[in-house]
Amino acid sequence: MTLHPLVILSGNAHPQLAKEISQQLNTKLGSVETHVVINESVRDVDLYIIQPTCNPCVNDYLMELLVMVDGAKRASAHRITAVISFFGYARQSKKDKSRSPITCKLVANMIEMSGITRVITLDLHSSQIQGFFNIPVENVCSDQLFVKYIRKRIKPLDQGDMVIVSPGVGGVKRGKIIADKIETDLAIIHKASIASSDSETILVGDVQGKIAIIIDDIADTCSTLNSAAVTLMRRGAKKIYALVTHGVFSNNAIDIINECAISELIITDSIPNTHNQEKCPKLKIISIASMMAETIRRTHHGESLQNERMMMTSSCG
Structure with a gap:
């Protein structure tokens, strides 16, 4: 199996976490301008975009993620993985009132249609949300x-x-x-x-x-x-x-x-x-940086994630 180069990018939601994950992987964090211009070559690479959909700008951060993915696709990235450490729409995963939306499913559709090929996330509010996607979802547990x-x-x-x-x-x-x-x-x-x-x-x-x-x-x-x-x-x-x-x-x-x-x-x-x-x-x-970095490393190398020792490497600082 050909191992494509690994590139880490970050949106504006949590740049500090992206920096720490890149350090754990001994990889330089890629440069992205705030109006979404990818300043790195991503042609034929395995691209990991770190972007939780969290306060204070949940919708903005989601849109920024999707726009970054579109830019990466048009720049011929081989595979794009969204590292969404907090999936901000997870509580809206069922229709509990008449005429209410299932926003979580809508967001899953948007993520999938954007061209993302895999999602890595942390402690989904409901594990069945993984079934909303037709792409692999790695739900890392804390x-x-x-x-x-x-x-x-x-x-x-x-x-x-x-x-x-x-x-x-x-x-x-x-x-x-x-x-x-x-x-x-x-x-x-x-x-x-x-x-x-x-x-x-x-x-x-x-x-x-x-x-x-x-x-x-x-x-x-x-x-x-x-x-x-x-x-x-x-x-x-x-x-x-x-x-x-x-x-x-x-x-x-x-x-x-x-x-x-x-x-x-x-x-x-x-x-x-x-x-x-x-x-x-x-x-x-x-800090979840070590845990998420190890998840990315194993995903990139095609290794199993079902190893509890992987999760024990994380810091308790």
């Missing part, structure tokens, strides 16, 4: 990153029994994977509707006197994290951490985190958040 952080940063500081907490029934599988790997119990928080405008919070599992670690994929308004923290404190949790893959932080989410009972909120840098870290001392950021 569970090994979180396991490593818990073992290296939480266990040595906080001695005592731990419990992994899923703040909703939809995240039980995610929480169970991590609980099994660190050999601890799993608790589940469920909001059951008891009236048209009220709900009752049900906690399944024992958190009394334990260090509770909430696991989730997206921190948006942070109301779910705050509600979970309130429930855990009422049930006697000793201390609360939260590990969340994507820090979206819309509206007054940072204020909510600052005021709630969570001691630390650990997120990845799938979305730029250094500006929020300055406002929230509880916020810790884990």
Whole structure:
């Protein structure tokens, strides 16, 4: 098999992540002007464009990605892979109201029709989104990153029994994977509707006197994290951490985190958040650069991604 040269390009969504990934791959980050003029030769190369579709300009970043792909196609790139560390439309993946769109499917169609031949992403909100595409989608999981952080940063500081907490029934599988790997119990928080405008919070599992670690994929308004923290404190949790893959932080989410009972909120840098870290001392950021770089390397060389040791190479800084 002929191995085509590897080129990394970045849009304006997250240039720092692209720079770190390029450094991990010992590859120079390609030059692109902001009005999308590719300043590198991409003829007959395997091109990887790093561009999360995230705040503050979700639609702009998506359009920039598509325009970059069109430019690369017209410059005769051999294969184009979109590295979308945060897939910003993942929550709109089903028709839950009359006449409502399935925006996630629409965006998948746009990505596919643009000429992208593969997508690499991180912790899709729903795994079935992979089925929206007719091209390969590598959904990299952050569970090994979180396991490593818990073992290296939480266990040595906080001695005592731990419990992994899923703040909703939809995240039980995610929480169970991590609980099994660190050999601890799993608790589940469920909001059951008891009236048209009220709900009752049900906690399944024992958190009394334990260090509770909430696991989730997206921190948006942070109301779910705050509600979970309130429930855990009422049930006697000793201390609360939260590990969340994507820090979206819309509206007054940072204020909510600052005021709630969570001691630390650990997120990845799938979305730029250094500006929020300055406002929230509880916020810790884990780099995904090594993990995504290794995924790119293995994809480029046609190697299997089903190797947990690959995910353990990532930094917990």
